[in-house]
Amino acid sequence: MWSRPVAIPTRLPRRPTPSSLRLPKIALAPSSTRLYANKACTDYLTPTHLDDNVPLDVQHKLKRHSAVTLNTYARPHFILARGKGCKLYDTHDREFLDFSGGIAVNALGHADDGVAKILQDQARKLVHNSNLWHNEWSGELAYLVVQKTKELGGMGYPAGQADQNGQADEGGLKVFFTNSGTESNEGALKFVRKYGKYAAALRNAHGAEKGVAAPTDEKVEIVSFRDGFHGRSMGALSATWQDKYQAPFAPLVPGFVPATLNDIDGINQAVTEKTCGVIVEPIQGEGGILEANEDFLRALRKRCDEVGALLVYDEIQCGLGRTGSFWAHGSMPVDCHPDIVTMAKPLANGIPIGAILMKDKVADVIKIGDHGTTFGGQPLQTRVAHHVVSRLSAPSFLSHVSTVGTYLSSRLAALPTLFPRLVAGPPRGRGLILGLPFKRDEYVQRIVKLMRERGVLVLSCGKMTVRFVPSLTVSEEEAEKCVDVLESALLTLDRESEGI
Numbered sequence: 329m330w331s332r333p334v335a336i337p338t339r340l341p342r343r344p345t346p347s348s349l350r351l352p353k354i355a356l357a358p359s360s361t362r363l364y365a366n367k368a369c370t371d372y373l374t375p376t377h378l379d380d381n382v383p384l385d386v387q388h389k390l391k392r393h394s395a396v397t398l399n400t401y402a403r404p405h406f407i408l409a410r411g412k413g414c415k416l417y418d419t420h421d422r423e424f425l426d427f428s429g430g431i432a433v434n435a436l437g438h439a440d441d442g443v444a445k446i447l448q449d450q451a452r453k454l455v456h457n458s459n460l461w462h463n464e465w466s467g468e469l470a471y472l473v474v475q476k477t478k479e480l481g482g483m484g485y486p487a488g489q490a491d492q493n494g495q496a497d498e499g500g501l502k503v504f505f506t507n508s509g510t511e512s513n514e515g516a517l518k519f520v521r522k523y524g525k526y527a528a529a530l531r532n533a534h535g536a537e538k539g540v541a542a543p544t545d546e547k548v549e550i551v552s553f554r555d556g557f558h559g560r561s562m563g564a565l566s567a568t569w570q571d572k573y574q575a576p577f578a579p580l581v582p583g584f585v586p587a588t589l590n591d592i593d594g595i596n597q598a599v600t601e602k603t604c605g606v607i608v609e610p611i612q613g614e615g616g617i618l619e620a621n622e623d624f625l626r627a628l629r630k631r632c633d634e635v636g637a638l639l640v641y642d643e644i645q646c647g648l649g650r651t652g653s654f655w656a657h658g659s660m661p662v663d664c665h666p667d668i669v670t671m672a673k674p675l676a677n678g679i680p681i682g683a684i685l686m687k688d689k690v691a692d693v694i695k696i697g698d699h700g701t702t703f704g705g706q707p708l709q710t711r712v713a714h715h716v717v718s719r720l721s722a723p724s725f726l727s728h729v730s731t732v733g734t735y736l737s738s739r740l741a742a743l744p745t746l747f748p749r750l751v752a753g754p755p756r757g758r759g760l761i762l763g764l765p766f767k768r769d770e771y772v773q774r775i776v777k778l779m780r781e782r783g784v785l786v787l788s789c790g791k792m793t794v795r796f797v798p799s800l801t802v803s804e805e806e807a808e809k810c811v812d813v814l815e816s817a818l819l820t821l822d823r824e825s826e827g828i
């Protein structure tokens with residue numbers, strides 16, 4: 329059970345703050361019930377979930393498992409057994425408040441009743457039947473994703489013009505289902521390559537019948553951005569310009585070109601007539617919650633059009649409601665929109681699935697047999713995803729994400745002033761994909777641990793950043809508790825690091 333620490337009656341004596349640094353009262357989201365002064369919360373100074381306090385049975389199990397498990401993750405020593413909403417419980421029933429959301433996956437929270445019901449029902453009907461036959465749900469999910477894109481904005485369809493954007497079956501967009509984010513990007517990279525071969529040929533042949541003109545190898549380069557993350561297969565990894573991921577596995581796939589996010593001046597040099605595609609996250613997640621700005625995306629779109637390259641947005645972490653819009657790019661003007669969007673993580677609330685959403689002009693160059701998958705688009709995961717997309721595309725759901733995100737962000741925004749030695753600046757990101765920058769990486773690692781030892785799970789990302797990607801159903805009270813615990817952890821670290 330969650331055990332609230334013994335109340336500490338007084339707030340810690342604070343070092344005197346120079347009047348120039350003193351904070352005005354922090355602005356609150358209107359529905360909040362708590363008033364904040366310019367003081368950090370001290371309710372959680374005492375750890376309740378110490379990492380080193382590992383029960384014997386857990387020690388034995390972990391030892392047994394580690395003897396046979398490839399060790400690619402540094403995990404704390406507890407075993408999670410169940411969850412509900414934003415709460416997780418370990419095998420000893422200790423409660424954790426989960427602000428990691430399965431790394432931005434569990435959009436509807438853990439053990440959602442609607443998802444559970446559908447899983448059970450579909451498991452009794454049909455789980456898998458291969459892609460050689462139609463099933464009831466794959467096409468319905470594709471229809472829903474296209475319909476919601478047209479209704480809510482994205483992929484060239486402006487937000488707020490649902491009545492003019494048309495219906496899904498009027499054409500314009502197509503979907504291919506995969507099993508993960510990596511596979512969605514891998515597929516998108518293949519589609520981009522094939523388009524490049526034929527697009528060049530088609531342009532040369534002045535409108536020759538689609539696919540008839542001979543392919544060329546002149547247009548095969550793919551541009552992607554430093555600090556981006558697109559996955560760990562050889563193709564997706566080749567687009568992931570981070571040394572720690574790439575170096576151990578070099579040589580990678582040829583033809584990938586690095587560029588710098590938000591460097592408009594660098595675009596023309598990176599994106600040339602040889603470029604078949606550009607892949608970018610509208611908000612770099614693993615890289616540190618770094619947003620691509622609107623002007624940059626507009627310039628990228630323009631340059632892709634000039635050279636006949638496809639623009640791919642990897643919305644695997646930031647898409648499907650996380651920013652408070654259906655697509656992260658959906659709230660931007662259409663001259664910032666892509667030709668392809670890749671998605672995965674929240675699509676079926678944790679049941680593995682991914683998808684590639686593309687314009688018809690991309691779909692037109694992909695022929696039967698060009699690409700395939702055993703598991704992609706099967707009835708179990710597509711039916712769950714249909715349920716998830718129906719719920720997270722509801723305007724009330726999206727506005728909840730924006731409201732709680734704004735509240736969380738406003739609380740985090742006070743921390744650079746409260747903890748100037750530790751916190752490097754205001755939070756980055758939108759909606760419920762937020763990152764708080766720190767002054768040192770060891771502070772980030774320590775804060776993640778101090779919060780975990782107080783029963784709150786958060787993640788690190790990129791350079792010196794703590795990441796907040798909870799379930800999208802998270803309440804304002806849960807956000808409040810998360811920041812209260814963070815403040816207590818910061819106070820603890822501030823005292824520890826006095827001598828650092």
Ligand SMILES: Cc1ncc(COP(=O)(O)O)c(C=O)c1O
Pocket residue numbers: 431508509510511513557558559560609613614642643644645646672673
């Ligand atoms: C933006 C982005 N792209 C791709 C991936 C890879 O997805 P997956 O782990 O499902 O293969 C991730 C995973 O973190 C991601 O955040």
